[in-house]
Amino acid sequence: MSNSANQTVNVISGLELSSSPHVHSKFTTQQVMWLVNLSLLPALISAAVFFGLYQLVVIGVSCAAAVLSEIVVKIIRKSEITIYDGSAFLTGLLLGLIIPPNFSLTSAAIGSAFAIIIGKELFGGLGFNIFNPALVGRAFLQAAYPVAMTTWSKPNFAVDTVTSATPLAAFKFDKMITGIEPLIIGNVGGSIGETSALAIIIGGVFLIGIKIVNWRIPLSMILGLILFGSIFWFIDPIKYPNPLFHLFSGGFLLGAFFMATDWVTSPYTSAGMWIYGLLISLIIVVIRLFGGLPEGVMYGILIMNAFVPLINRLTHPKIFGEAK
Amino acid sequence: MTTTFKGGVHPAEMKELTSEKPFEFLPLPEQICLPLSQHAGKQALLLKKKGDAVRKGEMIAEPDGFISAPIHSPVTGKINKTTSIITLTGIRSEAVIINRSDIDEDDLMEPLNPVTVAREKIIERVKQAGIVGQGGAAFPTYVKLSPPPDKKIDYVILNACECEPYLTRDYRFLIEKTEEVITGLKLILKAAGVLYGIIGVEDNKPEAIKKLENVLRNEENISLKVLKTKYPQGAEKMLIKAVTGREVPPGKLPFDVGCIIHNVGTAVSIYNAVVKGEPQINAFLTVSGLGIVEPKNLIVPVGTPLKNIIDYCGGIKENAKKIVAGGPMMGFAQFDLNSPVTKATSGILVLTGKEAPGIKESNCLNCGRCLSVCPLDLAPTRLYKFSRFDKFEEAIDIGLQTCMECGTCTYNCPAGIPLVQWIRYGKRKSSALLKQKTN
Numbered sequence: 001m002s003n004s005a006n007q008t009v010n011v012i013s014g015l016e017l018s019s020s021p022h023v024h025s026k027f028t029t030q031q032v033m034w035l036v037n038l039s040l041l042p043a044l045i046s047a048a049v050f051f052g053l054y055q056l057v058v059i060g061v062s063c064a065a066a067v068l069s070e071i072v073v074k075i076i077r078k079s080e081i082t083i084y085d086g087s088a089f090l091t092g093l094l095l096g097l098i099i100p101p102n103f104s105l106t107s108a109a110i111g112s113a114f115a116i117i118i119g120k121e122l123f124g125g126l127g128f129n130i131f132n133p134a135l136v137g138r139a140f141l142q143a144a145y146p147v148a149m150t151t152w153s154k155p156n157f158a159v160d161t162v163t164s165a166t167p168l169a170a171f172k173f174d175k176m177i178t179g180i181e182p183l184i185i186g187n188v189g190g191s192i193g194e195t196s197a198l199a200i201i202i203g204g205v206f207l208i209g210i211k212i213v214n215w216r217i218p219l220s221m222i223l224g225l226i227l228f229g230s231i232f233w234f235i236d237p238i239k240y241p242n243p244l245f246h247l248f249s250g251g252f253l254l255g256a257f258f259m260a261t262d263w264v265t266s267p268y269t270s271a272g273m274w275i276y277g278l279l280i281s282l283i284i285v286v287i288r289l290f291g292g293l294p295e296g297v298m299y300g301i302l303i304m305n306a307f308v309p310l311i312n313r314l315t316h317p318k319i320f321g322e323a324k
Numbered sequence: 325m326t327t328t329f330k331g332g333v334h335p336a337e338m339k340e341l342t343s344e345k346p347f348e349f350l351p352l353p354e355q356i357c358l359p360l361s362q363h364a365g366k367q368a369l370l371l372k373k374k375g376d377a378v379r380k381g382e383m384i385a386e387p388d389g390f391i392s393a394p395i396h397s398p399v400t401g402k403i404n405k406t407t408s409i410i411t412l413t414g415i416r417s418e419a420v421i422i423n424r425s426d427i428d429e430d431d432l433m434e435p436l437n438p439v440t441v442a443r444e445k446i447i448e449r450v451k452q453a454g455i456v457g458q459g460g461a462a463f464p465t466y467v468k469l470s471p472p473p474d475k476k477i478d479y480v481i482l483n484a485c486e487c488e489p490y491l492t493r494d495y496r497f498l499i500e501k502t503e504e505v506i507t508g509l510k511l512i513l514k515a516a517g518v519l520y521g522i523i524g525v526e527d528n529k530p531e532a533i534k535k536l537e538n539v540l541r542n543e544e545n546i547s548l549k550v551l552k553t554k555y556p557q558g559a560e561k562m563l564i565k566a567v568t569g570r571e572v573p574p575g576k577l578p579f580d581v582g583c584i585i586h587n588v589g590t591a592v593s594i595y596n597a598v599v600k601g602e603p604q605i606n607a608f609l610t611v612s613g614l615g616i617v618e619p620k621n622l623i624v625p626v627g628t629p630l631k632n633i634i635d636y637c638g639g640i641k642e643n644a645k646k647i648v649a650g651g652p653m654m655g656f657a658q659f660d661l662n663s664p665v666t667k668a669t670s671g672i673l674v675l676t677g678k679e680a681p682g683i684k685e686s687n688c689l690n691c692g693r694c695l696s697v698c699p700l701d702l703a704p705t706r707l708y709k710f711s712r713f714d715k716f717e718e719a720i721d722i723g724l725q726t727c728m729e730c731g732t733c734t735y736n737c738p739a740g741i742p743l744v745q746w747i748r749y750g751k752r753k754s755s756a757l758l759k760q761k762t763n
Contacts, residue, residue: 015644015657015658016645016646016680017657017659018646018657018682019657019748020653020731020744021653021732021744022653022679022680023679024681024682024683024740025333025735027738028738028739029739032738126686127686127688128687214696263689263691263692264690264691265690268695270696316703317695319702320700320701320702320726321561321571321573321576322573322574323573
């Protein structure tokens with residue numbers, strides 16, 4: 001008796017004394033970020049298949065530049081190195097997927113460093129940034145390298161009739177409409193990782209399935225795009241493209257599943273997600289149909305990012321039991 | 325009708341460790357340590373002094389005020405000394421050390437017939453027996469048996485959800501002591517003057533559900549409600565919502581929506597007090613976790629040191645990381661194995677590092693996983709930020725005081741932020757502020 005009592009007394013000195021809850025769900029920030037990275041694998045494969053292996057080098061450089069930039073910032077700020085959480089890598093990966101094929105390695109690295117340093121760390125690092133860092137990086141590249149950012153390569157299996165322009169540009173400037181089938185498969189011009197709707201949907205559905213991505217954001221964006229796209233299509237089907245073309249062309253699906261759903265920069269209330277998604281799509285349709293640019297996904301998301309704190313505040317749920 | 329509430333989480337149940345193990349009596353300890361504060365409200369007043377002889381079942385401390393309960397000796401012996409201890413829930417309390425003698429003498433109350441006993445007599449007996457709620461808050465039960473006359477009560481709901489992982493005590497009650505549970509519920513109905521009783525059980529207890537359905541076949545005014553297995557289904561507000569569809573507003577009580585809730589264990593204690601004349605001198609608890617050699621369901625005298633219980637269950641394994649009194653979601657980590665079990669202790673868990681990982685904290689990602697699971701529709705991340713930066717007024721505005729501290733948000737936070745701990749801090753700090761203001 002006394003012997004075993006002594007043993008237990010010894011053991012207790014090493015016990016942890018934190019407060020409840022003592023158990024935890026299986027998701028940690030680190031696991032989540034790496035799962036999102038993993039879910040981009042189909043898009044990565046489609047990039048290599050349609051635009052060549054060189055794209056993997058560009059993406060690799062983008063990822064490396066993002067990770068290195070974060071290390072440098074953390075060293076300067078004398079704070080803990082957090083690259084293992086996978087978020088810097090994810091920013092690099094996403095940026096690599098939304099630039100044109102055969103992009104210069106230097107420019108990719110600069111864009112990626114901008115995304116991390118200005119888009120993320122300047123605000124205080126992961127969790128404190130207002131705008132999606134990868135899109136901040138892309139916006140910077142758009143301003144710094146306007147020509148390179150609109151120079152598109154032909155996909156590998158393109159038939160002669162397909163121009164090297166993106167389907168959205170072809171429609172905007174030449175009223176040429178691309179068929180849905182190549183849009184779904186991805187054998188069209190566009191940013192490295194955004195052309196294959198199929199590859200993006202596989203990754204996106206995976207993220208929704210494991211409950212990392214909340215389905216409300218992609219769904220509200222898709223419904224919004226179809227709704228606003230249809231309104232104009234009904235008004236003038238010659239002048240405006242059909243809603244399915246809207247849906248499968250450009251960076252819409254990549255934006256809907258991977259950019260707008262970024263936890264840090266999207267609303268956390270259910271009603272807020274609907275408002276946010278619908279308004280992003282409204283901006284996209286307006287820019288695509290009436291703006292000077294063929295595409296509007298980046299602007300749609302960045303603009304709505306700025307409204308997230310307001311949306312969260314306005315859509316706050318009523319406390320349980322309060323008069324509804 | 326709803327069979328659950330919105331939000332909540334589903335942690336690994338781990339009930340299989342003990343669900344098939346019937347209650348065992350713990351051998352009587354040589355010495356027990358009886359805290360005088362085993363209930364919400366004021367600590368009881370000690371009636372004995374050092375050297376006095378006490379008998380099993382004898383009242384040794386009387387209630388002090390409306391919300392207080394008497395304490396009875398669970399063993400026959402002699403008072404060794406009085407001392408001051410920290411209870412399992414972290415409250416400082418005066419305590420009496422009793423050395424057990426081998427004389428087997430008890431001092432129980434007169435048994436009453438549960439069918440003919442008068443309403444007032446039940447309430448009086450529950451009060452005399454020192455029964456406190458066994459759902460966690462340890463509120464003196466007799467107070468809940470006498471609702472204010474201006475409140476119309478429609479239902480007495482018996483809480484058999486047992487939504488905390490690991491715990492199987494209530495499940496064993498339903499299986500082994502079905503009659504006691506039902507009779508206990510009938511006594512509550514009679515005492516409170518309520519017509520209908522409902523037993524709420526989670527659907528992960530099919531055996532208990534079958535047993536109850538059989539017994540309840542001939543009962544007209546008691547029904548069974550099978551609920552979705554989800555934490556915190558056993559929280560009062562969540563249970564009322566799931567069973568009746570009613571929502572208890574912030575700051576209000578179950579009384580206000582016509583309900584009274586009691587734990588299954590409380591019903592058994594009421595049965596024991598009325599039918600056997602036994603005051604609440606035993607605790608029924610689950611001893612479990614991957615860090616204990618032999619998990620069990622036990623009946624132990626109140627005041628038994630944790631050490632005796634752990635030794636009886638084969639001791640602690642080498643990889644044990646934490647000892648918890650209560651469930652893993654709301655229980656209290658322990659640092660002293662001499663600490664005694666109280667009337668409301670529902671379990672002793674020995675958790676390993678695998679079960680209680682202790683996630684490293686990182687920045688809030690604004691992911692909203694805490695909001696989506698909060699059963700009370702609060703915004704834990706905002707409450708946490710306001711509390712952390714001492715903005716208590718803002719926190720109160722968005723419902724700080726409504727939080728029931730179930731820990732669901734913290735369980736689900738991928739960044740490992742101790743949300744509920746900060747909210748608790750905010751609640752304590754701001755209630756001190758509120759007090760200051762009124763003074």
